[in-house]
Amino acid sequence: MKKSAKTPAETAIETRYVLAPHMVNALGTAFGGVIMSWIDVVAAMVAQRHCEGTVVTASVDTMSFLDPIYIGDHVILKASVNYVGRTSLEVGVTVNKENPINGRQNPTTTAYLTFVHLDNDGQPTDVPKLLLETEEDKRRHENARARVQARKELRKKIRK
Amino acid sequence: MKKSAKTPAETAIETRYVLAPHMVNALGTAFGGVIMSWIDVVAAMVAQRHCEGTVVTASVDTMSFLDPIYIGDHVILKASVNYVGRTSLEVGVTVNKENPINGRQNPTTTAYLTFVHLDNDGQPTDVPKLLLETEEDKRRHENARARVQARKELRKKIRK
Amino acid sequence: MKKSAKTPAETAIETRYVLAPHMVNALGTAFGGVIMSWIDVVAAMVAQRHCEGTVVTASVDTMSFLDPIYIGDHVILKASVNYVGRTSLEVGVTVNKENPINGRQNPTTTAYLTFVHLDNDGQPTDVPKLLLETEEDKRRHENARARVQARKELRKKIRK
Amino acid sequence: MKKSAKTPAETAIETRYVLAPHMVNALGTAFGGVIMSWIDVVAAMVAQRHCEGTVVTASVDTMSFLDPIYIGDHVILKASVNYVGRTSLEVGVTVNKENPINGRQNPTTTAYLTFVHLDNDGQPTDVPKLLLETEEDKRRHENARARVQARKELRKKIRK
Amino acid sequence: MKKSAKTPAETAIETRYVLAPHMVNALGTAFGGVIMSWIDVVAAMVAQRHCEGTVVTASVDTMSFLDPIYIGDHVILKASVNYVGRTSLEVGVTVNKENPINGRQNPTTTAYLTFVHLDNDGQPTDVPKLLLETEEDKRRHENARARVQARKELRKKIRK
Amino acid sequence: MKKSAKTPAETAIETRYVLAPHMVNALGTAFGGVIMSWIDVVAAMVAQRHCEGTVVTASVDTMSFLDPIYIGDHVILKASVNYVGRTSLEVGVTVNKENPINGRQNPTTTAYLTFVHLDNDGQPTDVPKLLLETEEDKRRHENARARVQARKELRKKIRK
Numbered sequence: 001m002k003k004s005a006k007t008p009a010e011t012a013i014e015t016r017y018v019l020a021p022h023m024v025n026a027l028g029t030a031f032g033g034v035i036m037s038w039i040d041v042v043a044a045m046v047a048q049r050h051c052e053g054t055v056v057t058a059s060v061d062t063m064s065f066l067d068p069i070y071i072g073d074h075v076i077l078k079a080s081v082n083y084v085g086r087t088s089l090e091v092g093v094t095v096n097k098e099n100p101i102n103g104r105q106n107p108t109t110t111a112y113l114t115f116v117h118l119d120n121d122g123q124p125t126d127v128p129k130l131l132l133e134t135e136e137d138k139r140r141h142e143n144a145r146a147r148v149q150a151r152k153e154l155r156k157k158i159r160k
Numbered sequence: 161m162k163k164s165a166k167t168p169a170e171t172a173i174e175t176r177y178v179l180a181p182h183m184v185n186a187l188g189t190a191f192g193g194v195i196m197s198w199i200d201v202v203a204a205m206v207a208q209r210h211c212e213g214t215v216v217t218a219s220v221d222t223m224s225f226l227d228p229i230y231i232g233d234h235v236i237l238k239a240s241v242n243y244v245g246r247t248s249l250e251v252g253v254t255v256n257k258e259n260p261i262n263g264r265q266n267p268t269t270t271a272y273l274t275f276v277h278l279d280n281d282g283q284p285t286d287v288p289k290l291l292l293e294t295e296e297d298k299r300r301h302e303n304a305r306a307r308v309q310a311r312k313e314l315r316k317k318i319r320k
Numbered sequence: 321m322k323k324s325a326k327t328p329a330e331t332a333i334e335t336r337y338v339l340a341p342h343m344v345n346a347l348g349t350a351f352g353g354v355i356m357s358w359i360d361v362v363a364a365m366v367a368q369r370h371c372e373g374t375v376v377t378a379s380v381d382t383m384s385f386l387d388p389i390y391i392g393d394h395v396i397l398k399a400s401v402n403y404v405g406r407t408s409l410e411v412g413v414t415v416n417k418e419n420p421i422n423g424r425q426n427p428t429t430t431a432y433l434t435f436v437h438l439d440n441d442g443q444p445t446d447v448p449k450l451l452l453e454t455e456e457d458k459r460r461h462e463n464a465r466a467r468v469q470a471r472k473e474l475r476k477k478i479r480k
Numbered sequence: 481m482k483k484s485a486k487t488p489a490e491t492a493i494e495t496r497y498v499l500a501p502h503m504v505n506a507l508g509t510a511f512g513g514v515i516m517s518w519i520d521v522v523a524a525m526v527a528q529r530h531c532e533g534t535v536v537t538a539s540v541d542t543m544s545f546l547d548p549i550y551i552g553d554h555v556i557l558k559a560s561v562n563y564v565g566r567t568s569l570e571v572g573v574t575v576n577k578e579n580p581i582n583g584r585q586n587p588t589t590t591a592y593l594t595f596v597h598l599d600n601d602g603q604p605t606d607v608p609k610l611l612l613e614t615e616e617d618k619r620r621h622e623n624a625r626a627r628v629q630a631r632k633e634l635r636k637k638i639r640k
Numbered sequence: 641m642k643k644s645a646k647t648p649a650e651t652a653i654e655t656r657y658v659l660a661p662h663m664v665n666a667l668g669t670a671f672g673g674v675i676m677s678w679i680d681v682v683a684a685m686v687a688q689r690h691c692e693g694t695v696v697t698a699s700v701d702t703m704s705f706l707d708p709i710y711i712g713d714h715v716i717l718k719a720s721v722n723y724v725g726r727t728s729l730e731v732g733v734t735v736n737k738e739n740p741i742n743g744r745q746n747p748t749t750t751a752y753l754t755f756v757h758l759d760n761d762g763q764p765t766d767v768p769k770l771l772l773e774t775e776e777d778k779r780r781h782e783n784a785r786a787r788v789q790a791r792k793e794l795r796k797k798i799r800k
Numbered sequence: 801m802k803k804s805a806k807t808p809a810e811t812a813i814e815t816r817y818v819l820a821p822h823m824v825n826a827l828g829t830a831f832g833g834v835i836m837s838w839i840d841v842v843a844a845m846v847a848q849r850h851c852e853g854t855v856v857t858a859s860v861d862t863m864s865f866l867d868p869i870y871i872g873d874h875v876i877l878k879a880s881v882n883y884v885g886r887t888s889l890e891v892g893v894t895v896n897k898e899n900p901i902n903g904r905q906n907p908t909t910t911a912y913l914t915f916v917h918l919d920n921d922g923q924p925t926d927v928p929k930l931l932l933e934t935e936e937d938k939r940r941h942e943n944a945r946a947r948v949q950a951r952k953e954l955r956k957k958i959r960k
Contacts, residue, residue, distance in 0.1 A: 037193025
């Protein structure tokens, strides 16, 4: 049975955590590994929903940490599919912190993760098509293509 | 007191973990977030040693997952400074898995992380110079420059 | 400055987790304490947002576990304010599991938690009013009142 | 082989933890989810001992948080069977904190959990009888009956 | 105010855990570090109660692992003071596993930990006297003295 | 196929952690159980490498805590085989803390762990020989023999 093509909105996820005292580093701000774990899980859930099946993380590209997160901050992750290749797909994640007292939000992290879709034998298999509906869908798709292109060019310049 | 310039070897770290059952995803292989956390901590330790002070993670670039890690595998992380800018530095991390029975090693992950060195007021401050001694030091430095250059070019192509 | 009255929708939260292997009990299904922790955090975030300030859990009432959750299931929590007293408020949480392959959802848990709003001295203080807009808001409010009433009657029958 | 009827004392458990720094919320007091996890585990152990077999948590009723717990406090949980239905049973848990310096104890939480006893096919099965010996056993049993009755009446008043 | 002398029974603790799936090593049996953590916490609680104040772990002597613990086993720790020196004290811990279905218990671990009692300035200070009442108290005290003596003799033989 | 004899250096491990805020006790220093867990894992990895197979922890002897570890300290563990019996082996672990700002190291813990090597049926089996090359290898081996001897003598003096 053929899997259906989907828009980014159909599989997008928004989720929210509180930064607890056991999640900080020696500076008292969010430990990078905690945020990375949340990003990986949320992005993988989106990729599973798009693929209607198993995915594995192939790479994390350009995860940027913009602003520290403190104990008690709400942390809001939004993830959606940006781009689909033959057997892989890129999911973008934006992380905002929200002050729970005054509701103010600030961007803290952005990340782009590539997943490979595996069949039941653990082999890479075809990813369902991505339907680009909105201008935002198209802008993200175009940017993801630029990242794919940049990685290809970079690989040529890297000396083994 | 001026901080001393250092070679990559002076601050490099090698560390080793076992993949325990509580560290796997639903597929039975290493949960990406666990490996990311280990990478972030090991890279930050190297950056602290080079800077003789506080550092914060600014970005993770091109973290690639090459081969799954299974319960009981030894996981070996090697991290060293590749490149130093004015207030930031790049640390490279390679992750290998080792079969503890036959000692065979396989590469599983590579990652490049950029840290910013902060002074006591939390402001970006000068990073000590990096001394390139070996051919390997120079190769890594050159590749890191190529990544810095590629990120700059990519930023121009990204449509906001 | 007086805090604004709010509808349940203004402070409602939806969040999503994956049940990982380290979250199960000896039967291989979700460990009750993990689900309880998620519920407590999500409900507290909603209560903070409604109160624009600090809250503490006063009680958990009628948390029901309807269907077991298995490794790999997505777990979706929805929380919103049901009822507001003078210094306390009730938040309702529904937990659904989603099969990430076919997208089917099933209810697994419902819970009602009461929080007390504390001022900066740690004393109970006035909770902003709740605006009931939709029929669903009113139904939930009425049911919450029935629970408050039932607890009062029960307390009379309990022999110390 | 028929399982033996038991008194509450035969299967009661007392256990003790220290509240560690990684177990607190942003206010510096015990995170609700940690206490809930401890309560769930301790109550389930009592239910297993009474049933001589597998149990699953069916519901948590009226868990009340009376007094905050601070880092370094000893936390003492006492759990015993209050009431036995055909395939389910209620376990009561009281949580006290103890100041380890002066030995003073204060009640912090009470909770009532209902478990269902499952046979080897995962189907609800008969729970061994409960022998009420002491006045305290009888008082707890009577109060548990009042809770069962109150839940039944409440269900009639809840509008779906 | 002088602190009172105490019998071992006055400060003894018994506590009980379930071995959960996230607590096992790659062999599927209890991870040593989990059991060691439980032993350290339980022994420290006993030492705090005897000293009516702060203690730090000075050493762990002869912790023996006799029998593996499996997922679902109940784990019962009993700890009490064996011996009191001027500023230090020895706590003995025995760990048993209990099959929750048939109630059978087996010894799995014994451990002897030495703590130092610290005053408010973090300096070693006098430990309250230990009252030996029962034959068992005296036997344990005598064995603890044998361990202290053996450690002294061993230290002479160790070549630096 | 016969397993090869090995020197301590061939299987030695050095590893490094940062003490994070969630790893401290109520005094703000490293929780003993965290350090014990790290020691157990590192020592087990060395024993696996020497045995080229499965090992289980049989005992921990004379683990001494010399100096407290604080949040942000680097913690360096070095482990190597000291002594080999017929089916068991002793691994020694030294733990140092390093101030990441000035690079100063201090010893904080030493530990000696005995492991038993198991075959595929879970039965004790022959451990490969240990080749003593350096003076340091011989000193450690001799000290390990003194510990084995001391334990034997102690066992005779312990009254059951």
